[in-house]
Amino acid sequence: MDKFLGSCVTKKLVMAIAGLFLILFLLVHLGINFLLLIDDPVPFNSAAHFMSNNVVVKVFEIFLIAGFLIHIIWGIILQVQNWLARPARYKKTAFSQTSFFSKYMIYLGIIIGVFLFIHFMNFYFVKLGWVEGDHENFYGMVNDLFQLPLYIVIYLVSFLFLAFHLHHAFQSAFQTLGLNHNKYTPVIKGIGLIYSIVVPLGFSIIPIVIYFFK
Amino acid sequence: MKLTLKIWRQKNADAKGKFVTYDFDGASPDMSFLEMLDALNTKLIKARIDPVAFDHDCREGICGACGMYINGHPHGPGKAITTCHLSMREFKDGDTIYVEPWRAKAFPVVKDLIVDRTAFDKIQIAGGFISTNVGSAPDSHALPVEKSKADEAFNSAVCIGCGACVAACKNASAMLFVSAKIAQFALLPQGRIEAKERVQAMVKKMDELGFGNCSNTGACEAECPKEISLVNIARLNREFYCAKVSP
Ligand code: HEM
Numbered sequence: 370m371d372k373f374l375g376s377c378v379t380k381k382l383v384m385a386i387a388g389l390f391l392i393l394f395l396l397v398h399l400g401i402n403f404l405l406l407i408d409d410p411v412p413f414n415s416a417a418h419f420m421s422n423n424v425v426v427k428v429f430e431i432f433l434i435a436g437f438l439i440h441i442i443w444g445i446i447l448q449v450q451n452w453l454a455r456p457a458r459y460k461k462t463a464f465s466q467t468s469f470f471s472k473y474m475i476y477l478g479i480i481i482g483v484f485l486f487i488h489f490m491n492f493y494f495v496k497l498g499w500v501e502g503d504h505e506n507f508y509g510m511v512n513d514l515f516q517l518p519l520y521i522v523i524y525l526v527s528f529l530f531l532a533f534h535l536h537h538a539f540q541s542a543f544q545t546l547g548l549n550h551n552k553y554t555p556v557i558k559g560i561g562l563i564y565s566i567v568v569p570l571g572f573s574i575i576p577i578v579i580y581f582f583k
Numbered sequence: 584m585k586l587t588l589k590i591w592r593q594k595n596a597d598a599k600g601k602f603v604t605y606d607f608d609g610a611s612p613d614m615s616f617l618e619m620l621d622a623l624n625t626k627l628i629k630a631r632i633d634p635v636a637f638d639h640d641c642r643e644g645i646c647g648a649c650g651m652y653i654n655g656h657p658h659g660p661g662k663a664i665t666t667c668h669l670s671m672r673e674f675k676d677g678d679t680i681y682v683e684p685w686r687a688k689a690f691p692v693v694k695d696l697i698v699d700r701t702a703f704d705k706i707q708i709a710g711g712f713i714s715t716n717v718g719s720a721p722d723s724h725a726l727p728v729e730k731s732k733a734d735e736a737f738n739s740a741v742c743i744g745c746g747a748c749v750a751a752c753k754n755a756s757a758m759l760f761v762s763a764k765i766a767q768f769a770l771l772p773q774g775r776i777e778a779k780e781r782v783q784a785m786v787k788k789m790d791e792l793g794f795g796n797c798s799n800t801g802a803c804e805a806e807c808p809k810e811i812s813l814v815n816i817a818r819l820n821r822e823f824y825c826a827k828v829s830p
């Protein structure tokens with residue numbers, strides 16, 4: 370398999386690039402989601418319509434799906450190799466000064482993956498016509514879903530775990546790219562911290578506003 | 584000092600090991616950890632019990648031979664020290680101390696606390712050297728090297744190859760060790776000549792030997808007795824990409 374996937378460094382590079390691409394995409398997605406806060410359904414629905422019909426976006430979409438798949442598959446392969454590299458565990462372990470969430474990336478990732486599956490069932494597969502639903506009125510669908518407390522809880526928890534995932538992921542990706550610098554790495558870590566708080570928080574505000582104030 | 588020692592005992596590479604508990608009151612706070620084990624072994628030998636096998640040589644923190652996983656930390660508690668430099672003052676009377684060998688697929692247990700670290704030698708043989716004749720010490724001084732680079736190369740070169748980074752890493756990755764061995768040459772003009780082949784060959788060998796991948800967790804850096812920094816790993820990554828893009 371390593372003949373095809375390359376060295377450990379190459380595998381991490383692929384994963385990091387895919388991850389950084391997803392990080393950029395999340396910003397775009399969040400921007401569109403904020404349109405949900407407007408009472409008028411037209412802006413959000415036309416944005417959703419644009420996202421599903423524009424040619425440029427269609428090309429982008431292929432990259433996006435590939436990005437998700439590559440990130441997830443590579444992540445699982447790396448993790449399995451890592452488990453195999455330590456067949457016998459320690460009896461007594463202690464915490465050393467480390468990037469805390471890095472130890473739980475696979476579990477955080479799996480939870481995010483489960484959320485993604487639910488999310489795709491609700492929206493993306495509807496758009497593709499694989500699952501029934503009114504793909505011209507995602508605004509209405511979102512508002513219906515965000516009346517269900519259980520759905521909101523799952524949504525919020527998923528974004529909390531995404532925040533944890535991103536807290537390690539953001540700065541880790543730069544280290545993987547080979548960028549580590551006395552002066553700039555603290556800046557990257559700072560931006561990563563802000564991103565991993567602000568973006569998941571931005572997503573999380575929307576169901577709360579819809580449930581309580583609309 | 585009265586101690587409860589829970590030590591990994593394993594007859595040989597194929598035997599199934601287990602923890603054996605020793606209630607030991609022969610330690611004093613003035614001893615080093617290895618001296619404490621020596622005292623325990625003297626007691627065991629007198630009782631005709633096979634002594635605990637552990638690696639050691641210089642006992643002054645420079646050879647990298649000693650190394651055991653003590654209470655959840657490679658080289659025990661204490662920052663930037665090897666096991667031979669670990670003082671019993673770090674422990675309290677009545678403490679329970681777990682002593683385990685390095686755990687990694689690439690470092691199989693030979694006996695008790697001794698592991699086979701030939702894997703590191705194999706990585707070094709794959710490329711951790713220079714083949715240019717650099718002459719004797721005065722000759723190499725004739726080649727000007729930027730002070731900052733010389734310092735950085737030296738900081739990488741202090742790695743003693745103990746394997747604590749592998750032991751500390753949740754993935755048993757050897758990236759910190761390999762990156763230090765890459766960086767110590769990559770920063771110097773004599774080392775640059777073979778830099779591209781070196782990084783590819785050493786990374787390839789590391790993968791073959793069954794070490795894990797780097798998750799940028801940083802446990803290696805935190806536990807390394809020589810404080811080798813993650814900056815080395817970023818340098819290895821850069822060197823590797825450059826070598827691949829323009830071989
Ligand atoms: C929006 C979703 C996601 C984003 C933006 C994201 C982003 C990232 C980034 C940037 C990294 C750092 C890569 C590096 O260290 O070089 C990373 C690491 C990781 N991700 Fe994700 N990720 C997402 C979802 C997932 C999912 C669904 C999974 C798996 C089921 C996953 C599993 C992992 C694992 C295991 C790592 C650690 C890899 C390692 O250090 O060895 N991620 N993620």
Ligand code: SF4
Nearest residue numbers: 742743745746748807
């Ligand atoms: S990098 Fe540090 S922990 Fe790893 S082998 Fe070298 S000295 Fe030991």
Ligand code: FES
Nearest residue numbers: 640642647649667
């Ligand atoms: S015995 Fe040489 S470093 Fe500890």
